[in-house]
Amino acid sequence: MASIRISREKTVRPAPANLPPSLRSYIDYRKSGLSLNHIVGCPLDCGYCVRHLFDNFSMKRPHLIVDDEVAVESLINHWAFRAHTTPIQIFNRATDPFLPGVKQHLFTTLKDLDRRGLSNPTLVITRWKIDPADVEQLEMLENLKLTVLVTWSGIDDERVEPVSSAIAARSLEVLAKKAFRTKKILYWRPIISGMNDTPMHFASARQLAEFADATVFTGVFYRDEIRDYFRQAGVPDLYEAVARRKILPRETERRILDHFEGLPIxxxxxxxxxxxxGVSDFNGHWGINELCEICPESQRRICSQHHRTPGLEQVRELARLVSLSTDDIDISEHRVQVIGSTEAQRYFMQHALNFQVHDRAQPHRQHMHGRAEIGWE
Structure with a gap:
């Protein structure tokens, strides 16, 4: 592992007064739900980290914006929060939830939400060390539908990812041995063509998948800020252009799926x-059926049984709630289409409906699976 410096302190420092507003606002809406990030700062230095987009990559020590109790109250009183429905993510934007010091706040936050009887889908994403004692803390939860997504890439270029992927592999093994109620995902990302898409990487990922309840694979966000960082670090451009969406070329995906035949991916x-x-997809992807062609038959059956096209008035009510125009709403059996929306507005509606919500200005491109056009031309 590269010489990254991990503080062993069990307390997290208060956030500085000059923290950018984009980070001081510690709740935002993302595709996988309301994201709670009242700790910011991370020493892991993954070069593709979204912290570049928040002008926070240089903050290596975790800092606490508000106490856990305040954060939880803010979350459950957020305008978009719906008990038992809204997916929740904790510490997924600006730190790693299992860093020393940070994980005590993770456990406190989870337990606070759980004792309220909430059963919301709850996502915790990590690439750091999970110990058996950590799993014991997670297994104490009784109500939240908790999923730990262990990020693994197999990248060995320390300019791109200085943290050894062996750490994530070990964490997944610990979860496999100790977690029963807590679900575990091999979060295979970012897959970068020409860097970690070799037969050796595929074989390692398939072996790790045996420890997980499921495998999710995806590409890399490649924005101007991330490309500039890599150029300064001497890394050749990953792709010929930057993109708003994640990049994962068609040929790379085809080889992945060929290699993973027979496993849930x-x-x-x-x-x-x-x-x-064992539940239906909270994003309602069943409406975009080509996404689902690789899903196990058991899951396709569950999602199809729960797929319901919403009525116009129900959609209009949600649109009014997020201050969207109720004019020109178009509903098909596949998706709701609105105009002039932000991602947060669409995702709130999507989770409330369990049905895909798109914006007319950013139409779904068939068979590209929501990815950038690079490699799919």
């Missing part, structure tokens, strides 16, 4: 979580 995070828990 999913293109979308919420699909893997749904399979692990």
């Amino acid at each position: 999913f293109r979308k995070t919420s699909c893997g979580i749904a399979y692990a828990h």
Whole structure:
């Protein structure tokens, strides 16, 4: 492992007064749900981290914005929160939840939500060390539908990812041995063509998949900030252009699916979580059927049985709630289409409906699975 410095302190420092507003606002809506991030700062230095987009990559020590109790109250009183329905993510934007010091706040936050009887889908994403004692803390939860997504890439270029992938592999093994109620996902990401898409990487991923309830694979966010960081680090451009969506070329996906034949593997995070828990997908991807062609038959059956096209008035009510125009709403058996929306507005509606919600300006491109056009031309 590269010489990254991990503080062993069991307390997290208060956030500085000059923390950017984009980080001080510690609740935001993302595709996998309401994201709670009242700790910011991470020493792991993964070069493709979204912290580049929040001007926070240089903050290596975790800092606490508000106490856990305040954060939980803010979350459950957020305008978009719906008990037992809204997916929740904890510490997935600006730190790793299992870092020393941070994980005590993770456990406190989870227990606070759980004691309220909430059964919301809850996602915790990590690439760091999970110990048996950590799993014991997670297994104490009784109500939340908890999923731990262990990020593994197999990348050995320390300029791109200085943290050894062996750490994530070990964490997944610990979960496999100790976790029963807690679901575990091999979060195979980011897959970068020409870097970690060799037969050796595929064989390692397939071996690790045996420890998981499901595998989710995806590409890399390649934005201007991330490309600039890599160029300064001497890393050749990963792709010929940057993109708004994650990049994963068609040929790379084909080889992955060929190698994983017979194992439960999913293109979308919420699909893997749904399979692990034996429930329907909270993002309603069944409406975009080509996504589902790789899903196990048992999961296809569950999602198809729960697929319901919403009525116009129900959609309009949600649109009014998020201050979207109720004019020109178009509903088909596959998706709801609105105009002039932000991602947060669409995702709230999507989770409330369990049905895909798209914006007319960013139409779904068939068989590209929501990815960037690079490699799919």
